[in-house]
Amino acid sequence: MLSEDYTRTAIRLDLSGDWQLSSVDNSHTLAIALPGDVHSALQKAGVIDDPYVGRNENDVQWVAHKDWVIERTVSVAAADLAGHWYLDLECLDTVASVFVNDKPVLEAENCFRRYRPDVSKALTAGENRIRIVLHSSIAEGVRRQAEQPFYVPYHPGNSPIANGNMLRKPQCHFGWDWNLAIAPLGVYGEIALCRLEIARIEHVTTRQVWLEDGSVDLVVTLTLFADGPGIVPVHFSLDEDRERLDCAVGKGETRITHVFTVSEPKHWWPAGSGEQHLSKLTVEVPQEQVTRQIGLRTIELLTDKDEAGSRFAFRVNGREIFCKGANWIPADALASRVADAERRLRGQNLAVLERRYLRDLRNDALIEVK
Secondary structure (H helix, E strand, C coil), X not given: CCCCCCCCCCEEEECCEEEEEEECCCCCEEEEEECEEHHHHHHHCCCCCCCXXXXXXXXXXXXXHCCEEEEEEEEXXXXXCCCCEEEEEEEEECCEEEEECXXXXXXXXXXXXXXXXXXXXXXXXXXXXXXXXXXXXXXXXXXXXXXXXXXXXXXCCCCCCCCHHHCECCHHHEXXXXXXXXXXXXXXXXXXXXXXXXXXXXXXXXXXXXXXXXXEEEEEEEEEEXXXXXXXXXXXXXXXXXXXXXXXXXXXXXXXXXXXXXXXXXXXXXXXXXXXXXXXXXXXXXXXXXXXXXXXXXXXXXXXXXXXXXXCEEEECCEEECCCCCCCCCCCCCHHHCCHHXXXXXXXXXXXXXXXXXXXXXXXXXXXXX
């Protein structure tokens, strides 16, 4: 049986903007702009000084030892309350508990993934309070270290704050030879309260299958999430090739595979070896789409035996390539201080090294720096 409410429309309430920030011990209460981080909010309010100046890095260590609460209210009309509602949290940094109207909806512990907890049973008509408790990653690291069957070492010269390697959190937050050690806490990227129409996109992955005649099959796998059975129109596009599939979905996750055959592919080559031709892949469902830039190429890791044991080399499009590159570090210790435009500007420096693209690990975006 299909979902009972075919006419239900998607709703997305943007929750970016002003929230209230307070320490769990009630020693501080102030405003915070999300997306953003606790240290930046404290600096803006005059509670701490710029951690980059002088020895202020040492003076702000107390911030990361506390737990912090970020909260606000959002209104949901009674007529809209039915259906599957969820929070869309692109990046929680890092150990966090999320509540809606004091009901727990999420325990998070991974800064590198997106969370979309179901909040349908927690919402009420009218005002709803959303509360995010950011737990001290320093305290959580200590706790997890104590649970190990043996001591897991870290390098105090590189990471002045211990036990960061216990967490799925950027390790440079605990110090690096180029970075402050202040273990920031925050909420980054998109944050919204959403109602599902029929299904949403969870993942899009691709795989290239090269054929003997020189053509290539681009295998696109789409994972959808639905709260019940239904029919979803899905558009797959690769450059000028666009196709629509009406796909049946069930409750939970449904995987759909579509294959594009490119008979005369234009190869992507590493910089200095040829053109970096990219194809545009788009996957669309109602109210949502995902776009990827795809370089069609073969790549092999060569580990055949040599006089030293075995070599480590790459063959791209049938040609062995000498590899070189550059490392782009985070532009700031505090993610909320770096605008997308500034990341692109700083990326221009890599163009001097003939690197054409950067991977933004926070949102998996490919940034061109030509």
